[in-house]
Amino acid sequence: MTIRNGILRSFTIAVSAALFCLVLAPRARAGEWNERTLMTFSQPVEVPGRVLPAGTYDFQLANLASNRDVVLIFNKDRTRLYDIVMGQAAYRVHPTGKTVVTFSERPVGSPMAVNKWFYPGNHYGLRFVYPHSQVQMAMAKSGNRSRTS
Numbered sequence: 001m002t003i004r005n006g007i008l009r010s011f012t013i014a015v016s017a018a019l020f021c022l023v024l025a026p027r028a029r030a031g032e033w034n035e036r037t038l039m040t041f042s043q044p045v046e047v048p049g050r051v052l053p054a055g056t057y058d059f060q061l062a063n064l065a066s067n068r069d070v071v072l073i074f075n076k077d078r079t080r081l082y083d084i085v086m087g088q089a090a091y092r093v094h095p096t097g098k099t100v101v102t103f104s105e106r107p108v109g110s111p112m113a114v115n116k117w118f119y120p121g122n123h124y125g126l127r128f129v130y131p132h133s134q135v136q137m138a139m140a141k142s143g144n145r146s147r148t149s
Helices: 003-024 132-142
Strands: 037-042 043-045 050-052 055-061 070-075 082-090 098-106 112-118 124-128
Touching: 050 082, 082 112
Parallel strands: 043 112
Antiparallel strands: 037 055, 043 050, 055 070, 070 082, 082 124, 098 112, 112 124
16 A cells, blocks of 8 residues: 555545544534523513513523523523523423423412523423512412412
C-alpha cells in the first residue's frame, strides 16, 4: 500500500464516520435547551408577583448553570421582559409530546394562577412558587378554605 492510498483510506474512514454520526444524532427541537415555549392565554393569568393580561407570552428557563428553576417571561416577540419567576422541580410519571400547564384554584373573580409547566417529553417541569401569605389572604377574603397545590 502506498502512502497516498493510506491517506485516502484514512480520509474516507473519517468522512464516513462523521456522516454516520450526523445521521444518527438526535434532532434537537427549537428551544429545547432553555425549554422556550410560547403560551397563549385567552384571559388574564397570574404568575408569582404579577397578573399577565390575555395574550401570547414566551416562557423560557434562564441560562444559569447552577439553577434550572428560574423562568423568564417575555412578550411574544421577546422585546419586553415581564417577569423573572422562581420555581421548584415538579415531577410527572407520564410525559406527553406537548406542553402541559396546570392552574391553581383561586378565589372567585381572581385570575387563574399558573401552577405547573412541563416541557414536551420531560418528566420534570416546574411548579411556580407563590407567597403563601398572599394566597391565604385572598382565600380567606373569599371564604374559600381550600389549599392550593
